[in-house]
Amino acid sequence: MKTWLKPVGSVLIAGALLAGGAGVTGLGGSTTVYADQDVQRNVINVVGKGEISVKPDIAYLSIGVDSQAATAQSAQKATADKIQKITALLKTTWKIEDKDIKSTTFYVQPNYTYNEKDGQKVTGYTAHHTLQVSYRDLSKVGQLLDAASGAGANNIESVQFSVENRDQYEAQVIEKAMANADLKAGAIAKAAKRQLGVVLAVSQGDAQNPIIYAESSMAKMAADSNAGNATSVEPGEVKVSTQLSVQYEMK
Numbered sequence: 001m002k003t004w005l006k007p008v009g010s011v012l013i014a015g016a017l018l019a020g021g022a023g024v025t026g027l028g029g030s031t032t033v034y035a036d037q038d039v040q041r042n043v044i045n046v047v048g049k050g051e052i053s054v055k056p057d058i059a060y061l062s063i064g065v066d067s068q069a070a071t072a073q074s075a076q077k078a079t080a081d082k083i084q085k086i087t088a089l090l091k092t093t094w095k096i097e098d099k100d101i102k103s104t105t106f107y108v109q110p111n112y113t114y115n116e117k118d119g120q121k122v123t124g125y126t127a128h129h130t131l132q133v134s135y136r137d138l139s140k141v142g143q144l145l146d147a148a149s150g151a152g153a154n155n156i157e158s159v160q161f162s163v164e165n166r167d168q169y170e171a172q173v174i175e176k177a178m179a180n181a182d183l184k185a186g187a188i189a190k191a192a193k194r195q196l197g198v199v200l201a202v203s204q205g206d207a208q209n210p211i212i213y214a215e216s217s218m219a220k221m222a223a224d225s226n227a228g229n230a231t232s233v234e235p236g237e238v239k240v241s242t243q244l245s246v247q248y249e250m251k
Contacts, residue, residue: 043200044188044248048181050173051241056161059141059235062104063148064130064155072108075127082152083129089151090133094144100134130157136164142231161235169240174204181246189250197249205243 063086067078090096108127114120135144138161145156163169189196 042250044185044196044250046181046184046188046246046248047205048177048179048184048244048246049241050176050178050180050243051239052169052172052176053237053239054163054169056138056163056235056238057136058162058164059135059138059233060158060160060162061133061135061141061145061148062130062157062159063133063145063153064105064128064157065153066155067127068111068124069127070124072110072125072127075125076108079127079129083131086131086148086151086153089147090144093147094135096133096135102132103129104132105130128155130155138235141233141235145231145233159233161238163238163240166240170242173240173242174244177242177244178202178246181244185246185248189248192250195251197251199246200249201247203245205245 065079065082065086067075067082069075069078087101090101091098106129108125110122111124111126112120113123133144135141141159145153145159149156186196
């Protein structure tokens with residue numbers, strides 16, 4: 001509801017202009033000032049957060065090969081041969097489907113040395129190729145990495161655990177986030193000696209974000225490998241989270 005104020009001369013005088021009022025310029029340069037219903041003073045805005053811990057059901061493995069040679073072509077061929085061997089191992093021995101193996105990084109770059117006499121000089125080339133492998137038998141992740149290393153992988157970049165279908169947990173984290181928002185808004189209303197009214201608006205701030213990954217310790221994996229032990233990879237738990245921006249009426 002808008003309360004229009006009567007103009008005095010060419011300028012309108014507002015005797016009780018509320019916060020959130022607006023002005024419109026009229027004919028002859030006069031300004032019509034009105035007061036909106038005092039909505040902004042009667043709302044509470046909070047962010048509710050929800051999070052649950054769940055057991056992961058998939059691992060994403062980054063398995064890489066680095067090769068060095070005198071020429072770029074030789075380095076690239078050496079890397080390609082190892083990647084082909086690793087890929088064949090993953091498909092035949094570990095029964096991993098084509099859709100779960102993809103290349104994520106590939107490059108060939110020169111290696112340099114520098115001294116004052118000769119300046120910068122190319123000493124050879126390094127070729128790098130990384131595969132991302134999706135694997136669902138989490139009890140055998142360490143064994144798979146050991147097998148890949150035996151086939152020529154010399155750059156295990158990361159192991160990330162996740163849940164393949166986030167949707168099954170979405171309702172749970174939304175309910176927790178809404179409960180958290182209710183708690184915060186209720187406390188604010190009580191502190192202001194007011195009452196909490198209905199929810200006016202809700203938006204999910206991270207609707208497009210993936211879940212939080214749990215990443216295995218590369219240091220421990222390297223230590224196991226250096227000690228000649230079978231690589232130990234523990235999936236633990238991952239966290240599924242969301243947050244809601246909620247606006248409430250305040251009575």
